[in-house]
Amino acid sequence: MQRFLLVCSVLLSCVFFAQNRLNLIPYPQNVEWLKGEFIIPKNFKLDQDLPRQETEFFKKQTRNLLAFGTGKKETAHLVNVLFAPQSEGKPRENEKYAIEISPRQIIISSNTKQGYFLALQTLTQLLRQYKDSGKIPAMKIEDKPKFAWRGMHLDVCRHFFTVDEVKQYIDYLAMYKLNTFHWHLTDDQGWRIEIKKYPKLTQIGSRRKESMIGAYVDNTFDGKPYGPYFYTQDQIREVVKYAAERHITVVPEIEMPGHALAALSAYPELACTKGPFEPATQWGVFDDVFCPKEETFAFLENVLNEVMQLFPSQYIHIGGDECPKTRWKECAHCQELIRKNNLKDEHGLQSYFIHRIEKYVNSKGRKIIGWDEILEGGLAPNAAVMSWTGIKGGVEAAKSGHFAVMTPGAYCYFDHYQGDPATEPNAFGGFTPLDKVYSYQPVPEELNAEQAKYILGVQANLWTEYILDFKQVQYMIFPRLMALSEVAWGTSDPKNYKEFEGRVINEFRTLDEMGVNYAKSIYNINGKVIPAGNGVAYELSTSQNPSGIRYTTDGTEPQANSQTYSNPVPVSKSMTIKSGYFENGQLKSAVSSQGFIVSKTTGKKIDLEQQPSENYSFGGAFTLVDGIIGNQRQLGKTWLGFQGKDVVATIDFGQAKPFSEVYFNTLDNKGSWIHFAKSAQVFVSDNGTDFKMIKETGKEEILAAKGKIRLQVGNQKAKYLKIKIENAGIIPAGNPGADSKAWLFVDEIGAN
Known part of the structure; x- marks a missing residue:
């Protein structure tokens, strides 16, 4: 409840938020705010009977934050209290700890040295958060992990x-x-x-x-x-x-x-x-x-x-x-x-x-x-x-x-x-x-x-x-x-x-x-394709102020004076949307680029008879009609992966539409058990129940096309399009993963 109230208070007072939000990861189970502040002393005194090994690691972690003293003048200090024997067979209890920060001292209570060590990790993060102000708000933290x-x-x-x-x-x-x-x-x-x-x-x-x-x-x-x-x-x-x-x-x-x-x-x-x-x-x-x-x-x-x-x-x-x-x-x-x-x-x-x-x-x-x-x-x-x-x-x-x-x-x-x-x-x-x-x-x-x-x-x-x-x-x-x-x-x-x-x-x-080379993807523009009317739109977001997003739709690089993002960008025709985050006229993120190939299936309702593997299911069935052609070098987020399953997709145009070509891409990388489709069949229907096959292609044609399948189906007009893309099945002898189920990867199902 305390954490909920803290988050709510952010909406009321930016100053209070800045002073009281705990930048702890992982966040503790319970935080209780107390009166007063602990002034971080010039010489931080440690009780002499603290567990040595854990305390030395704490000193190493905080050597740029604290100076440690043992003189009588230091009144603010750290005390550890081992308040219970180790709980046999209950690792979570052994990792339980409490920290009470008062204006005079910091007391850590723990069942074990392990709990004491975990408490010190929390304290280290608190010291880093409040090092600039030199004082830590008084509080009590009670904490233990959910999982062993x-x-x-x-x-x-x-x-x-x-x-x-x-x-x-x-x-x-x-x-x-x-x-x-x-x-x-x-x-x-x-x-x-x-x-x-x-x-x-x-x-x-x-x-x-x-x-x-x-x-x-x-x-x-x-x-x-x-x-x-x-x-x-x-x-x-x-x-x-x-x-x-x-x-x-x-x-x-x-x-x-x-x-x-x-x-x-x-x-x-x-x-x-x-x-x-x-x-x-x-x-x-x-x-x-x-x-x-x-x-x-x-x-x-x-x-x-x-x-x-x-x-x-x-x-x-x-x-x-x-x-x-x-x-x-x-x-x-x-x-x-x-x-x-x-x-x-x-x-x-x-x-x-x-x-x-x-x-x-x-x-x-x-x-x-x-x-x-x-x-x-x-x-x-x-x-x-x-x-x-x-x-x-x-x-x-x-x-x-x-x-x-x-x-x-x-x-x-x-x-x-x-x-x-x-x-x-x-x-x-x-x-x-x-x-x-x-x-x-x-x-x-x-x-x-x-x-x-x-x-x-x-x-x-x-x-x-x-x-x-x-x-x-x-x-x-x-x-x-x-x-x-x-x-x-x-x-x-x-x-x-x-x-x-x-x-x-x-x-x-x-x-x-620490000199850690961490990923800064969090600062970049995130793009998400969403259904919009009878087509799709491209929704942009960032961890920063969204008013700093600039974008273009003609493939040119975004500049500080490019369009300011406010609402999802409609994608009504084939285009390339490029976006970036700007502050004070300067580009602060990588430029994100997304190309769209709009066809008559783009944004339409799609149903799959079998769902993709959880590992390769980003975006679900909609990924197959989002207007994005997958990069064959990157499985990334634009492909759906099916292990041992066929892709059977039914697309509802909403009303009868004319088309003469159906296309999709599939992958081949036998070392990773990924095989081209074995065959593909295209069906049409006016009522969504009775389907007629209008085209079929086999393994040889798919191999010759290197997985980039373009099927000429003659002049068709139908409300429903169904495509069945057959998985290679059990991997044959002589291939990596023989006798296992093959993977089938598919990106976009389009019709023109």
Whole structure:
């Protein structure tokens, strides 16, 4: 209630707002304002019996804000009170804290050193906010997180980052009260952890002959050897200790049974075929995986022995995702194993594999967690699920009494674009801006109160195919990490996003002082296509004063004297709208550019029989009639993606319209399981019920057109247009992801 009153007061008094808004991220559960002010002293006195490790980190964080003294003259000081014993098995209670700021002193109450540490992060942000005035309003904060797992992931296999850079990453997590660092250490493109029993893993598996560069559709390579790059066991211990000092758990990931090419390059006898193999130079998914034979399990158990000695985490991540079954189908040993153990099929064999690994890990007093594909063929008894393909895996796990961490790609993949793809550095694809991350609610609506208890928390993932250095790591996680932190803490409120956005902009000053290369997409113009009458309009917005938006509709660059934006711009013909934000006559943002190709379908009512994947659904069905042709180099926000599904779209013109051509675009990138459409059929109807097919095209024509389909349908006149674009189906042998469902990407369905 206090926070609501504070936000309301902003509307009444800008002065009061400036003095009393707390620029805290994540926002606390409860803030109570008290009388008076705490004057920040020249020498800040600390009680001598404060927890040393946490206090030293606080001193490091605030060295530019405070001078610390121990003399008798200092009366304002920090006191910590440990008021209760640690709550066994209740991590959220162990992270509970309170801060009471009075004119005389600051008192932190906490159950544990962990709670004390989290309180210090809040206090550090308060000191930064009020450093200019030199005084902090008196207040009482009572706080604890909603979720026990508040995680951030880093892939060091596609591109490697030094120990010092990993430590910086961990510091960022600590600043915003995240408590889990998921370290992705092995994959097809590199093995990054020293295993003493198997030295060839790093001698051979930690290097590759070159790397894929450019957009995912280019399939070009840099021709430069990469590596050897890996962490020694001493370095691993150093990082784990560093994280523990910041009350962050490091969860290692050792991929199995898929994503294993780097390991198979070193030990080819663990595969179903003889090889030879080499670490992958492309991104994507590959057919050669671990073969479930006894020597493979002995190898993995030995690897896990060393991993578990290095990482004290309760959970060990075993991957389990994107494991093609091609080699297992062709392998006599695998087929015999399926028969001998009465397994249903190769998916049952994957379940057998995961069960065996889990049983071994459990025998060592640990638990496994894996991506949601570990549900295939039946979930291992004590396994937890990391739900990335959507929320379905997490829902299934929770309903069956298994813990789940929610990390759906549509909200939690920070390798996606966060601004207009045309003005952003090259990214993997998708479109996950700050407001979308902030809108995520980790507990699915499908779960009742008892089932919801199995949602451990939320995590964001940073895959590094297109992230070449640590500056780009910073760019991709900031400011989205701030949104994640508030979602994980449980105080996010999508209805008040603009208030959160203001806190983010304030926090940029801290990032500037730290030299962090954060994304400034928040300052750029955001464009959204909306239905308008019988067509569409382009709605522009910015985090700044909207009166500063200038735009053009003729493709020229916006200037300070260009049209001032006030209402959505009508799009009645093909045009290019360019926009920018200006202050005092100066351009303060990147110039955003959006081209429109208007056809007879633009802005019309459209229905889809099957919905796109959650990860590639931005804008929904309307994306297919918004007048925007997708950029083939950027999945971004202009494409809809369907895995294993056909696109069946019905467009209502409103009245009978003449047309003679129907067009759409589709993509092909087999390394990412994306295939051209198999076929397409066009239908017309006058009543929306009885449809007649007027055109059909097949795979050869689609291949010849390279996915840019223009179908001449003769002189037609109809009220309804239906198009069926057939998915390639199950990926055939010899292709990455064989035996899995192909992806179909479609952008605009037009008619002329």
